[in-house]
Amino acid sequence: MIRFTHTSKRYPSGFDALQNVSFHMPAGQMAFLTGHSGAGKSSLLKLIALLERSSRGQVLINGQNLAKISRRRIPYFRRNIGIIFQDHQLLFDRTVYDNVALPLIIAGYPRREIGKRVRAALDKVGLLGKERKYPITLSGGEQQRVGIARAVVNKPPLLLADEPTGNLDPELSRDIMHIFEEFSQVGVTVLVATHDLALIHTLPYRVLTLKGGQLVNDTDPSE
Amino acid sequence: MASGAPSRDIGLRRGPLTALRVYLLRHLQVLFYSLGVLSRSPFATLMTTAVIGIALALPSGLHVVLKNAQQLSGGWDGAAQISLFLKRTVQDDEASRLARQIQKLPEVANVSYISRREALQEFQRLSGFGDALEALKDNPLPSVLVIHPTPAASTPAATEKLLHRLKDYPPVDIAQLDMQWVKRLYVIMELVRRGVVVLAALLALAVLLVVGNTIRLAIQNRRDEIVVMKLIGGTDAFIRRPFLYTGFWYGLFGGVIAWLLVSLSLTILSDPVERLTGLYQSQFELSGLDAATTGILIGTSILLGLTGSWLAVGRHLRDIEPT
Ligand SMILES: Nc1ncnc2c1ncn2[C@@H]1O[C@H](COP(=O)(O)OP(=O)(O)OP(=O)(O)O)[C@@H](O)[C@H]1O
Ligand SMILES: [Mg+2]
Numbered sequence: 001m002i003r004f005t006h007t008s009k010r011y012p013s014g015f016d017a018l019q020n021v022s023f024h025m026p027a028g029q030m031a032f033l034t035g036h037s038g039a040g041k042s043s044l045l046k047l048i049a050l051l052e053r054s055s056r057g058q059v060l061i062n063g064q065n066l067a068k069i070s071r072r073r074i075p076y077f078r079r080n081i082g083i084i085f086q087d088h089q090l091l092f093d094r095t096v097y098d099n100v101a102l103p104l105i106i107a108g109y110p111r112r113e114i115g116k117r118v119r120a121a122l123d124k125v126g127l128l129g130k131e132r133k134y135p136i137t138l139s140g141g142e143q144q145r146v147g148i149a150r151a152v153v154n155k156p157p158l159l160l161a162d163e164p165t166g167n168l169d170p171e172l173s174r175d176i177m178h179i180f181e182e183f184s185q186v187g188v189t190v191l192v193a194t195h196d197l198a199l200i201h202t203l204p205y206r207v208l209t210l211k212g213g214q215l216v217n218d219t220d221p222s223e
Numbered sequence: 224m225a226s227g228a229p230s231r232d233i234g235l236r237r238g239p240l241t242a243l244r245v246y247l248l249r250h251l252q253v254l255f256y257s258l259g260v261l262s263r264s265p266f267a268t269l270m271t272t273a274v275i276g277i278a279l280a281l282p283s284g285l286h287v288v289l290k291n292a293q294q295l296s297g298g299w300d301g302a303a304q305i306s307l308f309l310k311r312t313v314q315d316d317e318a319s320r321l322a323r324q325i326q327k328l329p330e331v332a333n334v335s336y337i338s339r340r341e342a343l344q345e346f347q348r349l350s351g352f353g354d355a356l357e358a359l360k361d362n363p364l365p366s367v368l369v370i371h372p373t374p375a376a377s378t379p380a381a382t383e384k385l386l387h388r389l390k391d392y393p394p395v396d397i398a399q400l401d402m403q404w405v406k407r408l409y410v411i412m413e414l415v416r417r418g419v420v421v422l423a424a425l426l427a428l429a430v431l432l433v434v435g436n437t438i439r440l441a442i443q444n445r446r447d448e449i450v451v452m453k454l455i456g457g458t459d460a461f462i463r464r465p466f467l468y469t470g471f472w473y474g475l476f477g478g479v480i481a482w483l484l485v486s487l488s489l490t491i492l493s494d495p496v497e498r499l500t501g502l503y504q505s506q507f508e509l510s511g512l513d514a515a516t517t518g519i520l521i522g523t524s525i526l527l528g529l530t531g532s533w534l535a536v537g538r539h540l541r542d543i544e545p546t
Contacts, residue, residue: 051454051545072459079456089451103455110245150455 001027001158001189002048007057009043009213017043019213020057025191025206027062027157030184032200033193035210041193044210045160048191049081050074061158079107082151086163088143090135090150096122097131100149107154121149125179141172148179152188159183161192165199173199250464257468271437271473275430275524276480282423283512283520284485289416291509295500303382307368307389308397318366321394325368330376330385337367365396379406427527434473434531438466442539450545459540466536467529474528478521485512 002025009018017040025031033041046052047059050066059066062080069077090099100121104114122128125145135143144164151159161180165173173196181203184190194200200207209217261268309318315338322334337345342364370389372382382400390398442449452462489511496509512520 049454075453075456075458075461077456078454083454089447089454091448091451102451106452106455106457106461108245108249 001025001029001062002191003058003060004044004047005058005060007047007054007059009040009047009052010055017213018047018054018210021210021213021215022057023208023215023218025189027189028184028187029206030180030190031192031206031208032203033191033208033210034195034197034200037195039210040213041195041210042162043213045083045162045191045193048158048160049083050077075106079103079154080156080158082148082154082156082159084144084147084151084159084161084164086166088135088147090143090146092134092136094134095131096127096133096135096138096146099135099146100153103150103154109154117153118149121153124152124182125149141168141175144168144172144176145179148176152183157188159188159190161190161194163194164192165194165196170199177203253464254468254471257465258472260465261469261472268473268476271433272476272480274433275473275477275528276484278426278430278433279477279481279520279524280484280488282419282426283481283516284488285415285419285422286516287485287489287510287512289412289419292412294510303372303377303379304401305370305372305382305386305389306399306401307370307392307395308365308399309368309394310396311365313366313394315366317394318368321392322368325370325389325392328385328388330372330381332371332373334371335369337369339364339366342367379409427523430477430524430527431531431534434470434528435535437473438470438532438535439539441466441469442535442543446543449540449543453543454545463536463540466540467532470528470530470532470535471525472528473532474525475521477528478524481524482512482517482520 002023004021004023007018007021008016010016021040021044033044035041043052047054047066048061050069053067061077064077066077091102094102097118100118101114104117109117118131119128122131125148127142127145127149130138130142135146138146148161148164151161159180164180165176168176177192177199180190180192204221206220206222207217208215209219309321318336318338322336325331326334339362343362346364370385372385376382376385386398386400389395449462489509493509
């Protein structure tokens, strides 16, 4: 599903955020991406979502070479990726329902279908019944779950999360990770960037470790 | 990806006609969504649309005034006439002969002769100076031949030519074209018309800038929203749409305000104009904005609104990218 081959990312400032990174994640796998602050975790996720483009090497997503995707095609490409951000990126002047429905509206789903899918997604993250609320009236953990519902509402085959538990307490963090596990169990590929080592060591998933832009460790307990 | 592009799947499954209907429905939704956004800040919306309305009312109003002036002067189109004032020494029979001679010219419709005595009588009757003129020993007025050209020869150029020919007859003292002032009026009106066109162009540019700037601010205000849209796969067209429709509404409301302003001004003006033309015994009715002009006004306004927002969106939407 995700294949990096000798991929490097140099920002216009001249800083090398990623250097010669190579790894492969098969479809349906769940993995953590970790490393110190500034190690390049966010940069790696941005390359996958085409928020940035690699300077050298290749990124293949589901066999598709990202270098070959034109700017015009990027929106269609992104619809296949659910992205979850530490700061949620919710629209605060719209209800929970409208926030979660947004990807479906963008993709042009008919109204009835939208209602069904939004409720299913909210159910999955345990927020059914809060559709009419505004995000500002929700707790941090609930807001994060709205973000997850929005990311999964159109059933993307790939889920990326950047510090999804950044400012949540350990118990809420475990809840969130559990939601990701559930998606992974139904075949979604999940890549979570986090430096919550305490949490990820309790979970039986692959861990990719970045250091100074290089992939220094790749452990998979299932192997 | 296997489950990629679900929207296309839906479109195929439901057939092209339904897809089209869904598409149109979405546009309609965005149209009214953007109207809703505008109505949430009615004061700001009114300010912007009022500026557009005033800017467009000005050239539209002038256009109407000009049209009325043309109508008013159009009645005098065939009123070209040449007066030949004959020398004081010319006697009645010589004048009659000249009249017959002129009558034969192909450009001339008719000639009437006003003798010195008739001229005096008419002057006495019209001026009310009857008694005062009685006191004069000598008739101070010359005899006059009044010549009406045929309609074909009534154009300014043709009458001018005729005038020059008539001036050369020996008995003629002064030849005068009474159309001179009509011609001058035409020149002035043409001048004003071009002025209105220039003014309209400048004000249209102003409307474009007003709408463009307003949309630019709207884009900046909704920067976060645009970023989120782009993050979750919103195409440029999708993100652009509400702003374009906002421009559409600005244009529509601005056009309606312009129409209201012009109509109101005409209503206020119609009374004094009636009194004024009444003084000149003229049957004149102030004509307002007809359906075609109204259509052009509102259509232009909408077009300006759309263009203004299109320019703003084109310039500023690309700058906003998620990082
Ligand atoms: N747009 C940019 N221009 C220049 N340098 C950048 C840019 N974005 C990130 N960097 C640099 O690249 C390096 C890696 O950044 P990145 O955000 O990928 O780190 P990270 O592992 O996500 O860190 P954190 O855990 O703090 O989020 C950092 O040193 C950062 O300063
Ligand atoms: Mg980061």
